Amino acid sequence: MLMTVSTTHTPATDLGFLLVKHPDRVHQFEMPAGLAYVMYPEATEQRCTAALLLDIDPHTLSSARHRAKAPESAGLGQFVNDRPYAASSMLASALGRIFRSALRGASKDRPELAATPIPLEIAVPVLRCRGGAELAPRLFDPLGWATSAAPIPLDDDWGDSRYVELRLTGTLRLADALNHLYVLLPVLDDAKHYWIAPDEIDKLIRAGEGWLAGHPERTLITRRFLAHRRALAGTALARLAEERRRLDELDEVADPDTIETPEVEARQPLAVQRRESLLAVLRELGAARVLDLGCGSGALLSDLVRDRRFTEIVGADVSSRSLEIAERRLRLDRLPERQRDRIKLWQTALTYRDDRLRGFDAAVLMEVIEHVDPPRLAALEDAVFGHAAPISVLVTTPNSEYNVHYELEGLRHHDHRFEWTRAEFTAWSTRVAEFYGYTVRLHGIGEQDPETGTPTQFAVFTREVPA
Template sequence: MLLTISTTVRPATDLGFLLHKHPDRVQEFGQSYGTARVFYPEASEERCTAALMLDVDPVRLVRSRGRSTPDYALGQYVNDRPYAASSLLAGALADVFRTARTGRCASRPELAAGPIPLEITLPALPCRGGPELAHRLFEPLGWEVEARAVPLDEGFPEWGDSRYVRLSLRGEVRLADALNQLYVLLPVLDDAKHYWIASDEVDKLIRAGESWLAAHPERGLITRRYLGRRWALTRTAFARLAELGDDLEEELEPPVEEEAAVPAQDGPAGDGNGTEAGVRRPLNVLRREAVLAVLGELGARTVIDLGCGTGQLVGALLADPSFTRVAGADVSSQALTVAARKLRLDRMPDRQRARLELFQGALTYTDDRFSGYDAAVLMEVVEHVDPPRLAALERVVFGAARPGHVIVTTPNAEYNVRYEFLTGMRHPDHRFEWTRAEFAAWAERICAEYRCTVAFRPVGDDDPEVGPPTQLAVFTLGGTE
């Protein structure tokens, strides 16, 4: 099976730096089921192409299968696995381009951080859903998609098309994002994996989809297929994706057409999302509603969302005309680009546009644009800051900007035991997660150092043993000194 990645960025041979594979050498990487090779069919200043070719040994593939993998006897040896792109190729891609998938490149850091012109081709790709599904999955990610069905036999067109497509993707995309998208979507299109799906697959999905999956319109289908329609794992993944800030309300129940493939549930899950009469509400919605309710009680009219991400809270604030001035700031330019698209900034009415300001800024550096608001919101932000840098954020928000009120939400680490299959923290980018006592101690220190008061509220079901899934604190500073 074959995958090629081409670019025309100048000089194009810098693709070798980004992939951490030298264009002048053929490199081999042993896999449990065969051998992966990386080579460059072309490498010039104008255009460079890297090829990943995977040779699968059917015998080794059978011998390396997990104990729980179904045994189809001869079908284990005679099948399309050695020839068509699938989870085998996705696994090889993850291994061979491990560093490239992280976006790290010491030699070309600026090139690795931004989008570059890319063309990706897969000559034979199993696609349960046909070319139309390939368009649905890749086009929302910014790709120009060409997907052509492969006929069963070109000599007998009346036989129709096979389940394979020839896929070409073109677009300006960050290379690390492109690799992670392929890692997830190849087995999703095939709707099969060559190994047993266990709970660690949720972590793999969240890591690979961190920058794009939560905002994808087909995130439900992607998540269910990637996790083999195992509903317990899928529910956990939806809860983790909700932490990224997107609305997953429609995915919290299995769709009707797939219920037969989903294990039966014994009853409503205790996932902290306000379940009533079997209707589960995502935690991120409850959190946003709680913040809006507090802002209403405080009578705030001007609000800045610090660490606004893709603009979910900003959009809710703009929808309420009582908020006369709304701002969103984030360190990620990519997140702000997504926010502008979701808010339809280019088509926003002038009166509403005049109330809004979106800008890039780091919360650990003093910025005059953070000042002058009735209230500032840090919704699921502090836990993404390295502990040594947290003091800088405190000085910027509570000392320099000093709005009338600061609303902070953060996960309650004690509640994590209620998330089935969750290992470690709720998000791979979290630097820490506080217990209720730790959050209270931090808040009391803030009050002592910056002369303010604080009140706490639960968000989500307040479990009598471990508390709520999200903790919320309202600081009252009294404005600029």
């Protein structure tokens, strides 16, 4: 049975670092019922393909030791079956054993790349698919894949077989891709080759972290992965429900400004546009050491971490609860040491001077100043522009004139202390820039209305650095 993983990320041969398997060698591994090989049919700077070939010995598979564990142990099933040839739970087991580090997202040589989504193509030429070819897209498409599952025909009289040729394309972290396969290959097969023990629940929860709890087919996935053992499936589903509750709680806290522009921006939420605008300016400025002041639950931090040009990233917030959520969101406990060392989370109040915040290339105040009582704004200005004094400060805040489009009575969020018009924000930005020695550029973020402007106001403060 065969599976290939390809990438066009440049240099594509970095795939070998992520899989911890050198492209110039054929790697051989002993498996319980045969041998496994990892090889690279192509390995260039433009495209690299790693192939996992599992060579199952039918005699070993039908031995007494395997008959005691395998579902086909009764009758002819122990001698006549597709186990040596069609991808199944055996291939998933080989994935888990051979690519253990890659499944964890660990890479000593390329830690930043391991945390970065890259273009991937996965092919499984022969996969047993119980439930028909239409089941594969139901399982893989919600995870960000473009799925092709072409039925393999028997002949003109008998029609299609139970097997499909599976092809997946998408831009994902390699670790996420391998965990999807580890769980979903045996789910499509729906006939595990070994006895299911309670520790399979932990395997499922671990491999499904971050995606299974919210999957629309999580019940089917859980039951099939656990071989339809009702007690185990019930326990696993209960744990997934608890994880889903925590994820929902995180989502509620993550972006307090839940109002988005109507219809025209439904395809791209305003919160996403804000983060993309901030990231674009940070890259334009060449900032490497960045502060996210009032980081909340870490939405912007997640984007910063994925870009290797940001070498030091600090999230600062007065709320310890928000920092706990940010830590979970970033999965700091699972990141490689070199990657984890780029990120720090500090509890601090932005209205007080903090020496730790000095000396950075840029600071971001994304939807923060409107949460500060007006009498305390002067203290924030002194602490950020005066004491911390980064080379650049990026500030976003709501445009109150745009609120008519939301049919609001009052402010956009219950915790906002004020919301400024464009004239008010311009006056504040000009005053702060002049007082603290910055120049300022004003932008808008979101859909432009000829009368009310954009929903978000954006100011970029920069100061000259002595030669």
